[in-house]
Structures are given as structure tokens and as C-alpha cells.
Amino acid sequence: MPGMPFLLDPRLEKDTLSVCEFELCRVLLMNDRRYPWLILVPRLYGAVELTDLSERDADRLWDESLHTCRTLKAAYPRGKLNVGTLGTVVSQLHLHHVVRHEGDAAWPGPVSEADPYEEKQGRELAGRLAGLLEG
């Protein structure tokens, strides 16, 4: 809805650390120390499905997602990227980018419950990834 303000879902806010802002998306780091895990949230009021995006916004999301993938792959070259949107718990449209490693806590299944960072460790990683994404 044009003109309505973007508000981050409270559950996403609680479970993540802020990383940076792209042209379309807010970038968040999932507070889970087991996986480098970035979440892109389009700053659009009321978007739930990918099909809710205009063609222009859909293309911007894809560009920002691919940039995130390339950055994570460069930072974690031995990792396998999981990229996806579920929306079964938090309906606000958001796209996960999780770096998986063979033998990680959920391998080969999908990731689930979070195991939070120490506060300082989380802030440092969020800052480092912001530098890579914006660099």
C-alpha cells in the first residue's frame, strides 16, 4: 500500500541483529551462532508473497539476493547456500540466506531453532558482513 510506513515484524526484530540497508531491503543477521544467516526484508508495507511485489521490486529483490549470495560465498567459500522464503511463522515477506556446512547442526535437513550469539560476537559479525555487503 503506497504511503503506508514499513514496520519490521516484531518477531524478526527480536530474533535478529541489524546489518545494513540495501535500496529495497533491510538486511538482518539471524541471531544463531551455528550458521552465517542473513535475512532480506523488502521495506514495503504489507508484502507477504513474492507475487505481491511489482516487477521492479521483484527484480530489485533478486539483484540484492544475488549480491548477498555472492558476498556470502566469497566470505565462506566452503559453504553451501540455502536461499528461501517460507512465511509460515512470520508472514512479512523475508528471504533467508543461510550458509550451511557439511555436518552442521541440522545437516542435511533445513535449519530450525536458533542458538544465539554472545552479544559482542553477534555485533562483530553483523558489522563485518555489513562491510562486505556495502564494500
Next chain:
Amino acid sequence: MPGMPFLLDPRLEKDTLSVCEFELCRVLLMNDRRYPWLILVPRLYGAVELTDLSERDADRLWDESLHTCRTLKAAYPRGKLNVGTLGTVVSQLHLHHVVRHEGDAAWPGPVSEADPYEEKQGRELAGRLAGLLEG
């Protein structure tokens, strides 16, 4: 690798029914009666990560994914789309599109083990979705 033939991963072949072919992707129906679940597989030799795609192929994949999303959303208007790529079991790049409904077998978690269709039921749904996707 240009010139090398595309071969569908045997696990994907075993777990799915053929639906149709897009310009870039082969479209498969996951043999799981609990969810309408389409898989897009770019017909490219050796592609594993989204970052392995050329810019042109990445854009084509996104277009074909959005077309799949719109078609599924029109066919299942009360469903919630899950869209994503994992690659932790089958490394060949493939993109899942799963229609979820509140209270389904895995709700609100991600889907897991398959529960196959009766053969005729699976063939009929694959044919119906091919008609919608190509129509």
C-alpha cells in the same frame, strides 16, 4: 560447462513426475500428495549454487520462478508459497515451490519426508499444472 549435456540428478528423477519444460528449466512435480510442490531445475551442466549462473540465466530462473509462483497462487489462492533452494541432499541446483496451507502436515515448519501420490492422481495433477503453466 558449455557443451556438456544436462542430466537430471537420479534422486530428483526418482522423487518427482515430469510436468513441462520452460526456456531454462525442467519443471517437476514432487511426488508428495500433501503439498502441491513444483521444482525448477535449470538445464545446465554442473550448476550447484545460484552464484554459478550467468546473469542472463539467473534472470531467466527468476522469471520462471515468478511465473511458477503466480500460477500456483492462482490455482491455490488460500495457499502460502514456500520458495527456496537447499542443495544439502541433492547438489544439482533446483528451486522448490511448495504450496503450504495452515495446519498442513508440517505447518509451520518446513516440509520434509514425502508421502507419494497414487500413480494416476500424480499423473493427472502433473498434467493439470503443465496446462496452467504453459497456458
